[in-house]
Amino acid sequence: MRQGAKPKPAVQSMTGYASGHRSTPAGQLALELRSVNSRYLDLVFRMPDELRSAEPALRELLGSRLQRGKVECRVSLRADTAVRQSGAEIDEAAFKALSDSIQRIEQRMPGLARPSVVDLLKWPGLFGEPVAIESVTPEVVSLAGELLDAFVESRVREGARLALLILERVGQIEALVAGLVERSPQLLDAYQTRLVERLEAALSASPSAAALPREETMARVRQEVVAYGLRIDVAEELDRLETHLAECRRLLAGHGPVGKRLDFLVQELNREANTLGSKAAAVDLSSSAVELKILIEQIREQLQNLE
DSSP states (O other), X not given: OOXXXXXOOOOOBSOEEEEEEEEETTEXXXXXXXXXXXXXXXXXXXXXXXXXXXXXXXXXXXXXTOOSEEEEXXXXXXXXXXXXXXXXXXXXXHHHHHHHHHHHHHHHOTTSOOOOHHHHHTSTTSXXXXXXXXXXXXXXXXXXXXXXXXXXXXXXXXXXXXXXXXXXXXXXXXXXXXXXXXXXXXXXXXXXXXXXXXXXXXXXXXXXXXXXXXXXXXXXXXXXXXXXXXXXXXXXXXXXXXXXXXHHHHHHTSOSOOHHHHHHHHHHHHXXXXXXXXXXXXXXXXXHHHHHHXXXXXXXXXXXXXX
């Protein structure tokens, strides 16, 4: 890796969760991130209207780290009992200073009228200004940034677990394909031999067969059998299956979003399995073809949750 280059993100699941809270001047701030699988990145924000100003920054923050998944961001703000958003609070320090000043003035000027309640209410700085909820916006974005690391880590852990499950199925398919590679030539030869014997028996019982020399007849029979054998040969399908499986391993060992590319490979695996199944009936490989399709479907199900 080049010096200063950022490490590529590991394979992630689209399932993740993280939550946290923070004390602010306006009250207790709570934020929750959760995600499930989705074809694209779908960001949903649930928060008080007063904090909607944080949404653009949150959207940019989440989009910089996530590629796919339906991500729900919940934000709530609960005012502390000592903080009231509707109305002013007495500034205790200012009130004490004012009270001390009044006492000193009365000592020096005993006949001076005491200030009324209305006068006190108008005194500058006696009441603290109510905290505006909008001022919490930077705290929301900051808390989301802290939680995003834990959120991504949870998706990475789940992604690693899914990758192991997929690799387990890939290994089973590779073992199955290896067995088919080993068995298919012998099975094909045996099938061709049985087919020649049946055709030879049928020709021997046919009156019209006597019109052609036996050697010429059998040569044509063998030629047709070989041509049919080429049509039902599964070597190419097995080669492509091995290639696709190797690419699956390469992607899962790499970094970044791989779900869409793996989904394409699974489609190709399924295509080869279908072709193999249509040919396998002739050479006694039907059960292996069915097992192959089951394993491919199990991989496809796990892939639905990979980013």
